[in-house]
Amino acid sequence: MPFKIRHVLIIEDVDSIILGLKTILQDMPYCTAATAKTADEALYSIKKSVETHNPFDLVIADFSFSRNIPGNSPKKEQVFIEKVKELLPNCKIIVYSADRKPYLINNLINKKLINGFIAKDRDSLNLFPRVIKHFEAGNNIYLNQQLHPIMERYNSTDIEEYDVTLLELLASGSTQADISTILKNKGVTSSVSSIEKRINRLKILLAAQNTIHLIAIAKDDGII
Known part of the structure; x- marks a missing residue:
């Protein structure tokens, strides 16, 4: 069912990318954006959003957040996203990262833990208004085109x-x-x-x- 994305959480540790995402979202006047640079900050913000009855509609997360999670588990990204999904079961989650991990991405999508992936490049920020409208129109999955060829290996x-x-x-x-x-x-x-x-x-x-x-x-x- 179509809905409006009004409350966005950006999980990112690079200031210039945070600024770029916030600038893009400012062009959608009904959107407000919060930011977190670590997994702990993100989970704290998510819990507060739920407690104040203003849960996030969209989470944009870079895989770099896994660097801040203790331990050497190879599945830290999935464990973190499972926690986010548990707290925000109706939230859309987009991974926005230079780390293109096709098996992990495919696995997260198949388990309905994320709603898509955007590979970081020079023009990728401009995709976000389209992504938001894509979800608001009732679509559930978004992958930018350049990822399709490398995802094919794990589709089959x-x-x-x-x-x-x-x-x-x-x-x-x-x-x-x-x-x-x-x-x-x-x-x-x-x-x-x-x-x-x-x-x-x-x-x-x-x-x-x-x-x-x-x-x-x-x-x-x-x-x-």
């Missing part, structure tokens, strides 16, 4: 949780023998040969030349 590729676990263990320095032992201790029976076959399958799916290249792709695409 079946990466399972088991694959993600393998990649995380490889990235931590575990050998195939180590991985077999770790999985068995978790109740998952996987021989070294079956693990090798799965890794080779992933190399083919992700067009990786070797294991190091595979881990690099997995990190770049937001799988781990």
Whole structure:
């Protein structure tokens, strides 16, 4: 159902980009914008907006917020966005970032945690009035055109949780023998040969030349 986006939260740590977004939003006189530079600031602002019965209609977040979240979990972005969605179940969430992580973006969209992604570039700020009108017209997903080709890999590729676990263990320095032992201790029976076959399958799916290249792709695409 169409609605008006009146209250926007910008989660961004670069002052010039904050200024640019606020300037764009000023051209939509019914919009007000708040800002946060860290995940903690963002969650505080979101909770206050809910408590004062003025919840945010739109959150614009850069993946850089994950730098401010303690720990080394590769899924910090998803955990944070899950918290935002829990607090603001009816809010639209757009990721606006130079970090193009197609697996992560596709996963967040499929889980209905975000409503789209805009890649930062020289002209991308000018897309936001269009994005807001897109949502106000009743549409639910927005992806700028340049992202479509790199998203295609994960629209058709079946990466399972088991694959993600393998990649995380490889990235931590575990050998195939180590991985077999770790999985068995978790109740998952996987021989070294079956693990090798799965890794080779992933190399083919992700067009990786070797294991190091595979881990690099997995990190770049937001799988781990």
